Amino acid sequence: MTELDIGSLETEMNRGFLHILVLSLLEKDMYGYSMVKHMEVLGYKVEENTLYPLLRRLEKNGWIASKWDLTEDRPRKFYAITAKGRALRAGLLDVWKNQNRVLDEITKETPHV
Amino acid sequence: MSDKLEAYLEEISHYLAGRAEREEILSEIRSHIMEKAAEGPGEFTDAAIERAIASFGPARKVAERYLAESRPIIAPAYKRYLVRYTSLLFALHAALTVLAVVLKKELIVFPLLYIPSVSVIGALMYLPAAFLTDLGAVALVLYFITQSGKDIQLPWPKFGVDLDEFKPRPKRFWLSRIATAVGAVIMLAITDFALYLFARHQTIFFVNMDWTDPRPLFSPGAGRRLSLIVIAMFATTTLSLLVKLLTRSRWVDVVSNVVSLALIGLVLTQPFDNLFAPEIAGKILPKLGPWLKYTILYSLLFVALMIAIDLVKHIVIISRRKLAKSF
Numbered sequence: 001m002t003e004l005d006i007g008s009l010e011t012e013m014n015r016g017f018l019h020i021l022v023l024s025l026l027e028k029d030m031y032g033y034s035m036v037k038h039m040e041v042l043g044y045k046v047e048e049n050t051l052y053p054l055l056r057r058l059e060k061n062g063w064i065a066s067k068w069d070l071t072e073d074r075p076r077k078f079y080a081i082t083a084k085g086r087a088l089r090a091g092l093l094d095v096w097k098n099q100n101r102v103l104d105e106i107t108k109e110t111p112h113v
Numbered sequence: 114m115s116d117k118l119e120a121y122l123e124e125i126s127h128y129l130a131g132r133a134e135r136e137e138i139l140s141e142i143r144s145h146i147m148e149k150a151a152e153g154p155g156e157f158t159d160a161a162i163e164r165a166i167a168s169f170g171p172a173r174k175v176a177e178r179y180l181a182e183s184r185p186i187i188a189p190a191y192k193r194y195l196v197r198y199t200s201l202l203f204a205l206h207a208a209l210t211v212l213a214v215v216l217k218k219e220l221i222v223f224p225l226l227y228i229p230s231v232s233v234i235g236a237l238m239y240l241p242a243a244f245l246t247d248l249g250a251v252a253l254v255l256y257f258i259t260q261s262g263k264d265i266q267l268p269w270p271k272f273g274v275d276l277d278e279f280k281p282r283p284k285r286f287w288l289s290r291i292a293t294a295v296g297a298v299i300m301l302a303i304t305d306f307a308l309y310l311f312a313r314h315q316t317i318f319f320v321n322m323d324w325t326d327p328r329p330l331f332s333p334g335a336g337r338r339l340s341l342i343v344i345a346m347f348a349t350t351t352l353s354l355l356v357k358l359l360t361r362s363r364w365v366d367v368v369s370n371v372v373s374l375a376l377i378g379l380v381l382t383q384p385f386d387n388l389f390a391p392e393i394a395g396k397i398l399p400k401l402g403p404w405l406k407y408t409i410l411y412s413l414l415f416v417a418l419m420i421a422i423d424l425v426k427h428i429v430i431i432s433r434r435k436l437a438k439s440f
Contacts, residue, residue, distance in 0.1 A: 032141065033148040049170045052141055053178040056134070068140075074147050075140070 018046065018054060020096060023089040026064055026081040035079075055079060063088050115162040118146060121172055128176030138179060142169065187252065188259040193433075194267055195251055200429050201270060202247040207421055210236050210243065211414060225250070233381040233417075237374055240421070244428075290358065297354035304347040307340070316340045320393060328390070335388045339380065346376050363427045370424035377417045381410070 021044065025035055032052055039046050058064045063085035069076045081089070122139045129135045149165040151157050169175060187195060206226055213220045213228045214236050220228040231239055258265050310317045316329045316336035329336050353369035385406050388394075 031144070031148075033145050047170070048145065048168065049175045049178050052138070052145070053182070056138070056179070057182060074151070075144055076148075077141050077144060 014046075016092070017096075018050070019058070020089065020092045022051075022054060022058065023063065023081055023085055023092070026079055026085070029078045029080045031069075031076040031078050033076075058085070115159050117159060117166065118143065118162050121146075121166050124172035125176050128173055129179060132179070142175070145169070184259055184262065186259065187255045191255045191259060191267070194269075195248075195255055196429060196432050197270065198251040198254075199244075199248045200425065202251060203244050203425060204422075206243045206247055207240060207418075207425070210240060211418060215410075215414065233378045237378045293354055293357050297351060297358065300347060300351040300354055304344065304351050307344045307347055311340050311344060317343065328392075330390060330393060332387050332390050332394075335383060336390075338383060342376050342379050346373060349373060349376070363431050366427045367424060367431070370420050370427065373420050374417055374424070377413055377420070381413055385409075 021039065022035065025038060030038070032048075032055065036046055036048055036051060055064065055066075059066055059079070061084075062082060064079050065082050066077050066079045069078055122143060125142065126135060126139055129138060132138070146162060146165040146169060149168065150161040202225075206228070209220050209222070209226060209228050210231070213230060214233055217230055219230045220226070228243075229235075229239070258267070307317045314327055314329065315333065316331060317340040318330040318336055319327050320330050321328050331339060349369055349372045353365050356365050
C-alpha cells in the first residue's frame, strides 16, 4: 500500500467524517475560514476548496442555514445548523459509532489487525 | 482589490458558467481568501493574497469541486453503449458506403446518414470522418438520456460473438512468436521473389510458368503498376509480421489494415481497358469481358470489406481497453 493509495482512500473516508464534523461545529454560528482554523486547532486539516462545496450541499438540503454579515470590515457568510441538520447529525453519529464498535470487536478478535 | 484575486475568480467563474449560484460561490471564495490573506504573516499585501490563492488551489480544480455534484456528460453505465452503438452504426455506414461506391449513387437515410457518391479513394477518405460522425451522434443521444435523469433501459444488441463473453485462450508466448516468425520468413521470401521477378520482367503476373519464355498477363504499363501495388501489399504484411515479433500492439494491425485498404483503393483506380496483354485480351475479353471486370471488382471490394471489418474490430478492442482503464 503506497502513500498515494492511503491518500485517495483517506479522502473517501473523510467525506463522511467531514459531514459529521461540520454539523457538530455548527452548533455555534461560524463562517468558512473560522471553521478551517478551528479544525486546524483540533488537529484536522481540511482542504479549503472541499469545505465550501460541502457547505453548499448541506445548505441545499436544509441541514444548515446561512446569512451574510456585512457589519464588519469584510463580508462574512455565517452558517448554523438547522433542526433537520441535528436529526441528520444524530443519525450519522449512530452510524459512525456502530462502525467504531464493529472495528473494536474485530480488533479484539484478531489482535494483530 | 487585488488584480490577481479578480483574475482568479474570473477563471473560476468561467468554469462555473451556467450555474445560478455562481456569484454567491465567488463571493464566498473572495471572502475566504481575504480573511486568509489578512491573517497571514506581514501586511495585507498582493503577495499574501497570492499565497492564499495558492493554498485554495487551482481555479479549475476549485470549480470541479462544485461541478462534481452535477450529472456526468454520459453516465458511467452507458459508456459501454457508446462503443457498441457506434460500432453498429459505423458498420451500417461502412456497408452503405460500399454500396454507394458500387452503385455510384448518393445514399441518404435522413436524418442519420448521408453518403455522397464517391470513388473508392474518396470512400477511404470518407470513412474516418463517418466514424467520428457516428461517434458524435451516439454520444449526443447518450448525453441527452443521461441529462434526462430517467432510468432508461437501452437495448443491448449482441454480435455473433460478444466481445464481453469472448474469453481468449491463454496464449502460448513462444508458440505464437514462432508462428509469427515463420509467417514473416514466408512473406519475406514471397516479397523477395516478387521483387526479383519484377526486376527481371517488370511484372509479377504471368500466364505460364515457363521462365525461359514468360508470357505476361497484363499489358506493360498496367502490369508494372499492379505489380508494384501488390509488392507493396506483400511488403506491408511482411513488415507488420516483423514488427509483431517485437510488439503485440493492435495498432500494428490497424496501420497494416489502413495501408492495405489504401493499396486496394489504388488497384481499383486502375483502368480496366488495356489491362490485359493484347494476345490475352484477344482471347478472353470478347467472351468474358464484362463478367471478368465485375468479378475482379467485387472480389477486391470483398477483400476490402474483410480488411475494413478487421480494422473496426481492432479499433473497437483498443477503445474498449482504454475505456476499461478509465473506469
